[in-house]
Amino acid sequence: MSYYQSINPATGETIFEAATASDEEIQSALKQAQAAFESWRHSAVGDRSEVLRRVAALYRERRQELAELISLEMGKPVSQALGEVGLVADIYEYYAEEGPGFMADEPLQVRGGGEAVVRSAPVGVLLGIMPWNYPYYQVARFAAPNLMLGNTILLKHAPSCPQSALAMEQIFRDAQLPEGAYVNVFATNDQVADIIADPRVQGVSLTGSERAGAAVAALAGQHLKKYVLELGGSDPFILLDAEDLDAAVKEAVGGRMGNAGQACTASKRFIVVEDLYEEFVEKFTARMARITPGDPLDPATRFGPLSSRAAAEGLVEQINDAVSKGATLHTGGHLVDGPGAYVEPTVLTGVEPGMRAYTEELFGPAAVVYKVADAEEAIELANSSPYGLGGAVFSADVDKAKDVADRLDTAWSSSTPLLIRRRTCRSAA
Numbered sequence: 001m002s003y004y005q006s007i008n009p010a011t012g013e014t015i016f017e018a019a020t021a022s023d024e025e026i027q028s029a030l031k032q033a034q035a036a037f038e039s040w041r042h043s044a045v046g047d048r049s050e051v052l053r054r055v056a057a058l059y060r061e062r063r064q065e066l067a068e069l070i071s072l073e074m075g076k077p078v079s080q081a082l083g084e085v086g087l088v089a090d091i092y093e094y095y096a097e098e099g100p101g102f103m104a105d106e107p108l109q110v111r112g113g114g115e116a117v118v119r120s121a122p123v124g125v126l127l128g129i130m131p132w133n134y135p136y137y138q139v140a141r142f143a144a145p146n147l148m149l150g151n152t153i154l155l156k157h158a159p160s161c162p163q164s165a166l167a168m169e170q171i172f173r174d175a176q177l178p179e180g181a182y183v184n185v186f187a188t189n190d191q192v193a194d195i196i197a198d199p200r201v202q203g204v205s206l207t208g209s210e211r212a213g214a215a216v217a218a219l220a221g222q223h224l225k226k227y228v229l230e231l232g233g234s235d236p237f238i239l240l241d242a243e244d245l246d247a248a249v250k251e252a253v254g255g256r257m258g259n260a261g262q263a264c265t266a267s268k269r270f271i272v273v274e275d276l277y278e279e280f281v282e283k284f285t286a287r288m289a290r291i292t293p294g295d296p297l298d299p300a301t302r303f304g305p306l307s308s309r310a311a312a313e314g315l316v317e318q319i320n321d322a323v324s325k326g327a328t329l330h331t332g333g334h335l336v337d338g339p340g341a342y343v344e345p346t347v348l349t350g351v352e353p354g355m356r357a358y359t360e361e362l363f364g365p366a367a368v369v370y371k372v373a374d375a376e377e378a379i380e381l382a383n384s385s386p387y388g389l390g391g392a393v394f395s396a397d398v399d400k401a402k403d404v405a406d407r408l409d410t411a412w413s414s415s416t417p418l419l420i421r422r423r424t425c426r427s428a429a
Contacts, residue, residue, distance in 0.1 A: 003020045003159050003186070003188060004017065004018040004019075004020060004159045004160075004162040004186045005017050005018075005159065005160065005162070006072065006073045006160065006161070006162060006163050007160065007308065008072050008073075008075075009074065009075040009304075009305040009306060009307055009308055009309070009340060009341040010075060010295060010296055010297075010304065010305050010340045010341075010342075011339055011340060012309060012339035012340060012341075015072060016162060016163050017162075018162035018166070018186050019186065020186050020187070020188055021185050021186045021187055021188075021191065023191065023194075025185075026185060026187060026191050026194065026195065029154055029183045029185050030125070030154070030195065030198055030200050030201070032179065032180030032183055033125040033152045033153070033154055033180050033181070033183055033200070034124070034125055034152075034180075034200045035180055036152045036178050036179065036180030036181040037122070037124050037125055037150075037151070037152040037181075039178065040147075040150055040152055040178055040181050041122045041150040041151075042150075043150070043178075045099070045100050045103065046100075048096075048099070048147065048148050048150070049096040049097070049099060049100065049148070050096070051147070051175055051176060051177050052092045052093070052095055052096035052099075052144060052147065052148060052175075053092070053093060053096045054174075054175035054176065055092045055171055055172065055175045055177075056089040056090070056092040056093040056096065057089075058171045058174055058175055059085055059086075059088050059089040059092065059136075059171065060085075060086070060089045062085075062167075062171070063082060063085045063086065063089075064082070066081075066085045066136065066164070066167060067081035067082045067084070067085050068081070068297060069163055069164050069167060070084070070135050070136070070161070070164050071296040071297050071304070072163075072296075072297070073132075073135065073160060073161050073163055073164055074132045074133070074135065074160060074161060074307045075260065075296050075304040075305040075306065075307060075341065076259055076260075076296060076304060077294070077296045077298075077301045077302055077303070077304045078296060078297055078298070078299060078301070079299055079300075079301065079302065080258065080259060080302075081296075084134060084136055084137050085136060087137055087140075088136045088137055088140040091137075091140040091141060091144050092140060092144050094144075095144040095145055095148045096148070099145070099148035099149070102120070102145075102148075103120050103148075103149060105117040105118065105119050106118040106119075120149065121149075121150070122146075122149045122150035122151045123151060123202040123203060123226065124151065124152070124200065124201070124202035124203075125151070125152050125153075125154065125200050125201050125202060126146055126151050126152070126153050126154070126201070126202060126203045126204065126205065127153075127154045127155075127156065127192070127195050127196060127201055127203070127204040127205070128142045128143065128153055128154070128155045128156065128204075128205050128206075129156045129192065129204065129205070129206040129207070129208065129212070129216065130142070130155065130156070130157050130158065130207055131158050131207050131208050132157075132158035132160045132161050132307050133259060133262045133263060133264075133307065134259070134263075135157070135158070135161045135164040135165075136164065136168065138207050139155060139157070139168055142205050143155070143182065147177070147181065147182065151202075152180065152181045152182070153181070153182045153183070154183050154185050154195065154201070155168070155169075155182065155183070155184050155185065156185050156186075156187045156192060156195075157184065160307060160308065162186065165184050165186075166184060168184070169182065169183070169184040192216075193219055196216070196219045196220060196223060196225060197219070197222075197223050201225065202225065202226065203220075203225055203226035203227060203228075204216055204219075204220055204225060204226075204227045204228075205227070205228040205229075206227070206228070206229050206230070207229075207230040207231075207264075208231065209231065209232065210231050210232055213229040213231045216229065217229060230264065230389075231264075232264060232361040232363075232387055232389075233264040233265050233266070233268070233361065233387045233388075233389030233390065234268045234269055234360075234361050234362075234385050234387040235265055235266060235267050235268055235269070235387070235389055235390045235391050235392070235410070236267070236268075236269045236270075236271050236378075236381075236382035236385075236391045236392070236408065236410075237252055237255055237256075237267035237268075237269065237270045237271065237391070237392045237394070238271045238272075238375075238378045238382060238391070238392065238393045238394065238404060239252075239270070239271070239272045239273065239276060239280060239394045240273055240375055240378070240393065240394065240395040240397075240400065240401065240404065241273065241276070241394075241395050241396055241397070242276060242394065242396070243396045245276065245279060245280065245283065246283065248280075248394050249280065249283045249284050249287060250287070251392075251394070252267060252270055252280075252284055252367075253284065253287045253288060253291075255267030255392065256268065256270075256288075256365070256367045257288075257291060257302075257303060257345065257365055260303060260304055260305065260306055260364060260365055261362070261363065261364045261365040261366065262306065262307060262311075262363055262364060264389055265389050265390040267367075267392055268361065268362055268367065268368065269368050269370065269381075269382070269385070270284070270367055270368065270369040270370065271370045271372055271378045271381055271382060272369060272370070272371060272372070273371075273372060273373070273374060273375075273378070274371050274372065274373055277369075277371040280369070281330065281347070281349060281369055284347060284367070284369065285330040285331050285347045288331055288332065288345040288346070288347050288365075288367070289331040289332070289345065291303050291345045291365075293305065293336055293340075293342045303345070303365070304342075305340045305341040305342045306341040306342070306343060306364050306365075307341065308341055309339075309340075309341045311341060311363070311364065312335055312341040312342065312343045312364070313335070315343050315362065315363065315364040315366060316333070316334065316335055316343060317356075318356045318357055318360060318362060318366070319332075319333045319346055319348065319357065319362075319366055320333070321355060321356045321357065322348055322351050322355040322356065322357040322358075323348075325352075325354060325355050326350060326352070327348050327349065327350045327351045327352075327355060327357065328348065328349045328350045329346070329347075329348060330347040330348070330349065331344070331345065331346065331347050332344035332345045332346030332347065332365070332366070333346045333348075333366075343364055343365055343366070344365070345365045345366075346365060346366035346367065347366075347367050347369065348366065348367070348368045348369070349368070349369050349370075349371075351368045351370070359385075359386075361387065375400070375404050378404065379404060379407050379408065382408055382409075383407075383408065383409045388408075388409045388410045389410060390410050391405065391408050391410045393405045393408075
């Protein structure tokens with residue numbers, strides 16, 4: 001059985017397999033990427049911009065087929081997949097237009113005469129290790145700024161997304177990116193370790209699990225390589241008051257259920273002040289219970305399967321652990337009958353320390369609602385999690401909401417580019 005497989009999570013059917021790269025193919029990819037860097041780094045900035053514009057145009061031109069591909073590979077409803085493809089085109093276009101300005105020298109104030117500037121420069125070959133939940137977007141936010149800067153890329157995608165990985169590589173080829181500047185590698189974990197250790201590779205960017213992040217960080221540190229990690233999240237959704245509770249509940253459901261709940265920056269912990277808590281739980285549960293799964297290729301579907309049967313079963317295990325230890329299950333909590341990877345939209349309350357749902361990320365359509373006395377207790381609960389990607393605060397008092405938001409231990413934005421560059425200071429007397 002191949003390590004890289006497309007298994008339709010709506011049906012359980014294996015639809016594509018790709019052979020894992022040989023060690024010789026990995027060495028060839030490294031050689032290509034290094035050779036491409038020696039020329040790409042010196043290419044005109046305008047030429048790089050033009051390549052990224054062509055990439056954006058090809059994403060728009062192939063929008064439907066690209067969207068359907070990830071619907072088949074990881075279950076994203078095609079209506080949402082079309083949005084992802086459109087966002088990706090915007091990202092490449094953005095860096096094509098704004099990249100030259102980002103790369104401009106930054107003059108420094110110098111005391112005592114002379115001149116000094118900070119200059120951004122490419123570092124070389126980079127390894128990207130990307131996840132399945134946003135197969136195109138996660139690659140775009142890494143590839144676009146780094147290619148614009150003059151780096152070259154080896155891309156190791158998730159084993160469940162080989163077809164979308166190949167489709168992206170073909171887009172770069174068709175956009176006339178120089179051969180070797182972006183190379184897809186179907187690498188094993190052992191081969192990834194070898195790539196990180198290779199002296200031609202200057203940095204690695206990973207979006208994935210804590211376990212994978214720890215392994216990559218250890219390897220990068222051992223070999224003195226730059227690295228960027230984006231790991232899990234359990235974002236708080238804090239409701240302090242509401243002029244329109246129905247609107248807040250609608251936002252809460254949308255924040256939890258996009259991409260079947262499989263987003264690092266999705267709202268996962270709903271922290272509600274006690275005078276709104278009972279009504280919020282009632283309305284939130286009713287909305288979640290009305291959501292029904294569908295075929296991800298159907299344009300009308302808004303809730304598809306999880307990425308795999310194993311992911312679905314793992315989520316149900318987390319839910320069952322909480323319920324067995326005293327949490328209240330208001331709706332959902334079960335696998336949907338059939339061969340697919342569907343889990344019922346789930347609402348839990350009464351989740352406490354000692355339950356897996358309290359400390360672990362629930363990566364799927366499951367929400368935990370907490371009751372707090374006031375804003376101070378909301379902040380304390382929100383900050384009790386080791387996860388800190390993002391968050392949301394709802395209040396009719398904007399200043400109050402901003403104050404609470406400023407005190408949350410969340411300091412990362414999903415729009416941050418995963419850029420690896422060399423910053424040098426040049427001075428002249």
